[in-house]
Amino acid sequence: MDTPLILIPLLxxxxxxxxxxxxxxxxxxxxxxxSHLAVAALLVALAVVIYQPxxxxxxxxxxxxxxxxxxxxxxxxxxVVLLVALLVATSSLDYMKGRPNEPIYYSLLLFTAxxxxxxxxxxxxxxxxxAWELMSIxxxxxxGFWKHDAKSNEAALxxxxxxxxxxxxxxxxxxxxxGLTGSTNIFQILRASTGIPDSFQSLAILAMLLLxxxxxxxxxxxxxxxxxxxxYEGAPTTISALLSAGTKKAAFxxxxxxxxxxxxxxxxxxxxxxxxxxxxxxxLGNIAALTQKTITRLLAYSSIAQAGYILIGLTVALxxxxxxxxxxxxxxxxxxxxxxxxxxxxxxxxxxGHTDLDSYNGIGARMxxxxxxxxxxxxALAGVPPLNGFWSKLVLFTSAIxxxxxxxxxxxxxxxxxxxxxxxxxxxxxxxDEGTSTTHxxxxxxxxxxxMAATIVIVATGIYPAPIYEFARLAVSSLxxxx
Amino acid sequence: MPELAFVALxxxxxxxxxxxxxxxxxxYGAISLAIMLLSMAGFFILxxxxxxxxxxxIVYVGAVAVLIIFTVMLVREEKWLKVESGMLQRIGVIGGxxxxxxxxxxxxNTTLGSVIASGEAxxxxxxxIVMINDYGAALEVLALLLAASLIGALMLARVDGEE
Numbered sequence: 001m002d003t004p005l006i007l008i009p010l011l012x013x014x015x016x017x018x019x020x021x022x023x024x025x026x027x028x029x030x031x032x033x034x035s036h037l038a039v040a041a042l043l044v045a046l047a048v049v050i051y052q053p054x055x056x057x058x059x060x061x062x063x064x065x066x067x068x069x070x071x072x073x074x075x076x077x078x079x080v081v082l083l084v085a086l087l088v089a090t091s092s093l094d095y096m097k098g099r100p101n102e103p104i105y106y107s108l109l110l111f112t113a114x115x116x117x118x119x120x121x122x123x124x125x126x127x128x129x130x131a132w133e134l135m136s137i138x139x140x141x142x143x144g145f146w147k148h149d150a151k152s153n154e155a156a157l158x159x160x161x162x163x164x165x166x167x168x169x170x171x172x173x174x175x176x177x178x179g180l181t182g183s184t185n186i187f188q189i190l191r192a193s194t195g196i197p198d199s200f201q202s203l204a205i206l207a208m209l210l211l212x213x214x215x216x217x218x219x220x221x222x223x224x225x226x227x228x229x230x231x232y233e234g235a236p237t238t239i240s241a242l243l244s245a246g247t248k249k250a251a252f253x254x255x256x257x258x259x260x261x262x263x264x265x266x267x268x269x270x271x272x273x274x275x276x277x278x279x280x281x282x283x284l285g286n287i288a289a290l291t292q293k294t295i296t297r298l299l300a301y302s303s304i305a306q307a308g309y310i311l312i313g314l315t316v317a318l319x320x321x322x323x324x325x326x327x328x329x330x331x332x333x334x335x336x337x338x339x340x341x342x343x344x345x346x347x348x349x350x351x352x353g354h355t356d357l358d359s360y361n362g363i364g365a366r367m368x369x370x371x372x373x374x375x376x377x378x379x380a381l382a383g384v385p386p387l388n389g390f391w392s393k394l395v396l397f398t399s400a401i402x403x404x405x406x407x408x409x410x411x412x413x414x415x416x417x418x419x420x421x422x423x424x425x426x427x428x429x430x431x432x433d434e435g436t437s438t439t440h441x442x443x444x445x446x447x448x449x450x451x452m453a454a455t456i457v458i459v460a461t462g463i464y465p466a467p468i469y470e471f472a473r474l475a476v477s478s479l480x481x482x483x
Numbered sequence: 484m485p486e487l488a489f490v491a492l493x494x495x496x497x498x499x500x501x502x503x504x505x506x507x508x509x510x511y512g513a514i515s516l517a518i519m520l521l522s523m524a525g526f527f528i529l530x531x532x533x534x535x536x537x538x539x540x541i542v543y544v545g546a547v548a549v550l551i552i553f554t555v556m557l558v559r560e561e562k563w564l565k566v567e568s569g570m571l572q573r574i575g576v577i578g579g580x581x582x583x584x585x586x587x588x589x590x591x592n593t594t595l596g597s598v599i600a601s602g603e604a605x606x607x608x609x610x611x612i613v614m615i616n617d618y619g620a621a622l623e624v625l626a627l628l629l630a631a632s633l634i635g636a637l638m639l640a641r642v643d644g645e646e
Contacts, residue, residue, distance in 0.1 A: 005620060012627045019634050067620050100643040104634055111631040118624060127621050134628045141635030147643070199594040206589050 003052050003075070004068045004121040007045055011114040014041040018107035031102035035093045038106035042086040042113060049078050049117070066185070067127040068118075072478035076328055076471060077120035077253040080335050084246040085113035087454060088238050091343045093446040095238050095350055105145060108138035112242065116250040123261075125174045125184040128254055132170065135247055136163050136218075142242070143235040155234025162217065162227045170214030176207035186261050208270060211258060212277075218251035220307045222281040229292075232300035233355070237346030240296060244303040244342060245335040252310060252331055256324065260317045261479065274315040275408055282308025282415045290422050294355045295345045298422060299338070302381060305419060306334050312412055313396050316403025321476060323403060326396035328472035333380070333388040333461065340377035340454040344370045347447045360426060362435025369443050371430045373451040378423040380458050383416045387462040395469070485529060492529070496522040509555050517548035531604040 014037065021034045053075060068074070089109055096102055115135030122128045140163060144156025178184055180200055181192035196204055217224040232240040259270060285305030292298040313327035347370050348363060349355045364371040380387035393416060400409035461468050499519040506512035520543040527536035614622060 008620065008623055008627070012623075016627065016630050019637075067618065101638050101641075104638045107634055108631065108638075111627065111634075114627070115624075124621075126618060127624070130621050130624045130628060134624055134631060137628065138631050138635060141639060144639065147639065197594075202589045202592050203595075206586070 002068055002070045002121075003049055003078070004070070004118055006048050007078075007114060007117055010048065011041060011045055011110050011117075014038070015107045015110035015114065018103050018110065021103040022101070028098075031097055031099075034103035034106045035089065035096070038089045038110055039086065039093075041110060042082060042089055045113070045117070046079070046082050046086065049075060049082060067124040068121040069123040070121065072471075072475040073253070073256070073328075074121035076475040077249065077331070078117035080249055080332055081116035081120065081246045082113060084242065084249075084335050084339050085109060085116070087339050087343065087450050088242045088246075091346065091447050091450045092238050094444040095236070095346055095447075101145075105142070108142050109242070111138040112142070112247070116246055119250040120253050122254075123186045123257060125177065125186070125189075125258075128257075129167075129171060129174060132254070133167060135250055136167065139239070139243060139247060142239045143231055145236050145239065146234075149234070151234040152236075153234075155231045158227050159231040166214045166217035166224070168214075169210045173207045173210035173214060176203055176210070180204055180207070186257055190261055208259075212270070212273065215251050215255050215258075216277070218247055219255065219311070220248060220281075220304045221277050221311065222284050222304065222308075223277075225281070225285075225304050228304055229288075229297045229300040232303075233294065233296045237296060237342060237349050237355075240300070241339045241342035241346070244299070245339040248303070248307065249331050249335055252314070252327065255314060256317070256327065256479070259314065260324065271315055271318075274311055275405055278308050278311035278315055278408060279411050280308075281305070281311060282412065286415050286419045286422075289419070292422075293357055295348075295357060295360065295426070296342075296355050298357070298426075299341055299345065302419065302422075303338055305415065306330075306338070306381070308415070309393060309396055309412060310334070312400050312405075312408055315408065316399050316405060319403035320399050321473075322395060322399035324476040324479070325469065325472045326392065326399045328475055329395050329465075329469060330389075330392035332468055332472070333392040333458075336454055336457050336461075337377045337380040337389055340373055340451060340458065341381065343447065343454075344374035344377065344451055347443065347451075348374075351441045351443075357426065357429060359435075360429045361433040362430070362438065364431040365438060366435070366441045367443055369448045369451060373455045375427050375430065376455045376458055378426055380462070382420040382423040384420070385462070388458050388465060388468075390462065391465040391469070488525070489529060492522050492525045495519075496526075510552070513548070513552045513555050516551065517544055520544050520548055533604060534607055534610055 018034055018037065021030060021037075025033055052070070053072070089106065092105070092109070096105055099105075112135055115131050115133070115138070118131040119128065119135060122131050140156055140160040143159050144152050146152035174184070177189060180196055180203060181189045183189055183192060212221075213224060217227075220228050232243065235243065282305045285301050285303075285308060289298050289301035289305065292301060310327055310330050313323040313325075313330065316323040317327070345355070348360070348367065351367070352359050352363075376387065380389035383389045383393045385391075393412070397409040397412045400406070400412065496519055499515040499522065503512045503516040503519060506515065520539065524536045524539040524544070527533070527539055
């Protein structure tokens with residue numbers, strides 16, 4: 001049986017019944033039980049995703065009418081997003097403790113996780129749209145989860161309105177593609193797209209632009225990024241981690257499936273668009289990050305800049321295989337680093353009550369584990385060797401040279417060096433500057449376990465990146481495979 | 484004749500949509516929203532899609548619009564938040580018009596007008612078979628999506644008790 005078809009009843013079933021715990025349990029048991037159940041469900045889901053390729057070789061039968069394609073590409077992305085969801089759920093054990101509506105928080109988290117992992121496997125535009133909404137709608141609510149916090153309300157409203165608009169543009173693009181090709185299945189579109197008459201070419205370009213705009217919203221590409229800093233700042237910080245490391249990655253897999261498989265005839269049109277978008281996204285993200293005063297906004301802009309790096313790989317996807325390998329590699333490394341950074345920020349925010357950068361002064365002595373993991377994550381984000389961020393950026397920039405876009409590679413390297421400025425600045429504040437207080441702060445177990453585990457992944461894949469690289473390479477070759 | 488109906492429906496849909504947004508009295512806004520949704524059903528009939536038209540009427544006009552009108556009447560307040568129409572709004576209107584004109588020009592640039600619809604409207608049975616057989620998984624996920632929206636909406640709407 002296909003992995004996505006097992007995930008639907010598994011995660012969906014738990015998520016639907018989770019709110020009942022609100023009625024069944026009282027007091028502390030309520031949060032405890034629902035969080036453990038969510039973590040367990042995600043662990044089982046991860047096991048299901050890993051189990052299939054171990055026992056039976058993936059059936060690379062891209063049936064022409066199928067909604068899902070059970071390939072390594074989907075596997076790779078669903079592993080990444082489920083891992084992020086698991087890290088977020090585990091650290092929420094402490095972060096959400098004693099807050100109202102805990103079971104609903106975990107229920108919505110599982111719905112989002114299901115939507116993201118289904119997106120990874122979807123090869124039908126209708127399925128993509130439905131999974132996209134299943135991923136998005138719970139995050140609108142999660143962003144506004146602090147009901148009595150005006151900032152959280154504002155963030156949710158902004159995210160919701162722009163999110164609805166982006167879903168609308170995606171739907172518009174999809175309906176144009178369906179009108180042009182007569183199919184919603186990506187592989188059938190591939191076959192039909194060579195037969196689009198010239199007189200309809202302008203409609204095809206319009207469809208592509210609408211899809212870039214709609215997907216770019218979630219991928220946080222620059223002209224569509226306005227909501228990101230506000231949403232990340234207002235949302236519970238664990239949810240910021242989910243948005244930045246999870247939903248964004250799921251948008252990239254959709255972009256790969258649609259732009260690389262389904263619309264290659266339009267290649268010349270989108271390559272330059274993507275190259276320019278990548279350039280302005282990383283440059284603007286990095287420059288804006290430098291001027292931020294709170295950690296959540298800084299990480300939000302840094303996350304925008306990172307999306308620019310990933311887009312480099314997508315730009316040269318058709319010239320060199322390295323492009324997509326770089327995308328996958330950086331999706332993985334960025335997911336781990338960004339989750340670590342955001343979760344460390346969440347812990348500090350919860351314990352000190354502040355998110356402004358001044359409160360990070362001297363935190364290194366007060367919260368040693370958190371500060372250490374944060375430092376590793378930030379250095380990895382900057383691309384310092386031998387951490388994993390260095391290797392994935394190396395692959396991305398090399399692919400740009402391979403795709404005859406040397407200027408893009410140069411811009412990427414310059415941006416990367418530039419970004420070290422603000423990442424290292426936080427590290428300096430944590431260890432060298434003196435804070436107002438020196439008392440030790442208790443670091444709860446769920447958080448430290450998650451942070452240490454993620455840090456080990458960052459260092460381990462930095463020292464020995466070969467397996468991930470190989471996995472990414474296989475996933476890319478499975479993409480077209482038996483089409 | 485279809486052209487005339489199309490133009491009439493378009494004018495109706497656009498004017499009621501604008502009125503729904505701009506009306507000072509919320510009840511009128513809700514009613515004009517209902518009329519807008521009804522004229523959408525008219526478009527679907529013109530497009531030979533009676534099945535979609537039927538559902539548009541049942542779901543949007545029958546349920547959604549009525550719900551909105553009831554909600555407006557139940558939580559009626561004298562003062563509604565009014566956003567001052569300033570520079571930003573003017574820029575928005577001009578931007579929207581520009582995008583609309585650009586889309587229209589793109590459409591005119593193609594040979595879309597010469598396309599002749601082929602075949603007849605799909606029967607209800609065909610739609611049902613396709614929906615269950617080919618898109619069964621999507622239908623399941625859609626059900627989960629509705630559940631998720633409902634759970635989220637209930638969470639946002641509920642008043643948190645003190646235990």
